[in-house]
Amino acid sequence: MESPFKGDILKGKVALLTGGGSGIGFEISLQLGKHGAAIAIMGRRKTVLRSAVAALHSLGIPAIGLEGDVRKREDAVRVVESTINHFGKLDILVNAAAGNFLVPAEDLSPNGFRTVIEIDSVGTFIMCHEALKYLKKGERGQASSSSGGIIINISATLHYTATWYQIHVSAAKAAVDSITRSLALEWGTDYAIRVNGIAPGPIEDTAGVSKLAPEEIRSKATDYMAAHKFGEKWDIAMAALYLASDAGKYVNGNTLIVDGGNWLSNPRDLPKEAVNQLSRAVERKPRDSPVGIPKSRL
Numbered sequence: 001m002e003s004p005f006k007g008d009i010l011k012g013k014v015a016l017l018t019g020g021g022s023g024i025g026f027e028i029s030l031q032l033g034k035h036g037a038a039i040a041i042m043g044r045r046k047t048v049l050r051s052a053v054a055a056l057h058s059l060g061i062p063a064i065g066l067e068g069d070v071r072k073r074e075d076a077v078r079v080v081e082s083t084i085n086h087f088g089k090l091d092i093l094v095n096a097a098a099g100n101f102l103v104p105a106e107d108l109s110p111n112g113f114r115t116v117i118e119i120d121s122v123g124t125f126i127m128c129h130e131a132l133k134y135l136k137k138g139e140r141g142q143a144s145s146s147s148g149g150i151i152i153n154i155s156a157t158l159h160y161t162a163t164w165y166q167i168h169v170s171a172a173k174a175a176v177d178s179i180t181r182s183l184a185l186e187w188g189t190d191y192a193i194r195v196n197g198i199a200p201g202p203i204e205d206t207a208g209v210s211k212l213a214p215e216e217i218r219s220k221a222t223d224y225m226a227a228h229k230f231g232e233k234w235d236i237a238m239a240a241l242y243l244a245s246d247a248g249k250y251v252n253g254n255t256l257i258v259d260g261g262n263w264l265s266n267p268r269d270l271p272k273e274a275v276n277q278l279s280r281a282v283e284r285k286p287r288d289s290p291v292g293i294p295k296s297r298l
């Protein structure tokens with residue numbers, strides 16, 4: 001779909017996106033780039049980074065790929081520094097890196113729980129923390145109201161009530177929302193940095209949906225959804241454009257729900273045994289190729 005925003009709304013801006021090489025993260029990279037920003041993508045997979053950067057270059061978007069794991073502070077430092085060395089500054093940080101899998105709480109190991117918390121919540125904090133000195137555009141308390149950088153944290157709606165077999169992600173995303181509000185308060189006040197979140201609902205063609213609502217249970221799941229359909233990556237990227245541009249200049253500390261109202265209802269009663277098998281089957285597949293669930297696994 002065509003963007004309703006003008007093509008130059010982010011002209012001259014530099015954006016760093018974790019998890020920006022695939023799924024929702026890549027669509028945000030693409031749309032920020034199409035609207036004028038130079039793009040640095042951080043991710044763990046070299047092949048994914050390479051093809052994402054090539055796709056952006058083919059559209060004339062200045063872009064670099066930087067290997068790194070958001071759980072490691074030294075990676076965050078290196079990636080932020082490399083962005084500055086390459087593009088000279090940093091204006092927008094998008095935290096889109098996330099980990100997920102379906103698993104009943106009683107079958108989830110503490111390390112499985114910790115892994116998702118570390119990627120989603122700790123990783124988000126680490127990246128914000130390391131990016132801060134470049135997102136500040138003036139001295140503490142001296143920045144004018146529109147002069148600071150922008151942070152956008154990708155969250156979820158899972159934790160608004162409770163979601164089956166998502167205790168780890170629900171806890172992790174609740175922490176992300178809380179980080180968004182705390183940083184908006186502290187860094188918004190001190191440095192005019194705007195910190196907002198986006199909470200996507202189920203989005204077509206993403207690893208998240210392949211894992212959480214694979215083909216075999218998708219039609220059943222949509223029966224329970226208020227919108228009766230999944231969203232598109234484009235929907236999330238447009239929300240990111242709004243928040244990253246001056247259109248959102250008076251929005252701070254907010255997590256924008258982009259899910260067609262689906263959070264108002266929740267799919268229930270997915271069969272636990274099928275979920276267990278499904279989750280393991282998906283994780284066994286190579287992560288570089290699109291995921292799908294063989295019917296034989298159900």
Ligand code: COA
Pocket residue numbers: 098099100101102103107108109110111112113115116207208209279280283
């Ligand atoms: N069900 C239950 N536990 C699982 C699991 C599953 N499907 N997948 C992993 N785990 C557990 C592991 O058993 C391990 O715990 P243990 O040491 O007690 O056995 C722990 O989680 C860490 O697993 P590991 O594979 O070492 O972690 P990783 O860092 O390589 O991978 C994941 C992290 C598991 C979150 C992986 O799915 C990932 O990196 N995903 C990123 C992409 C993604 O999920 N995108 C979707 C965003 S919505």
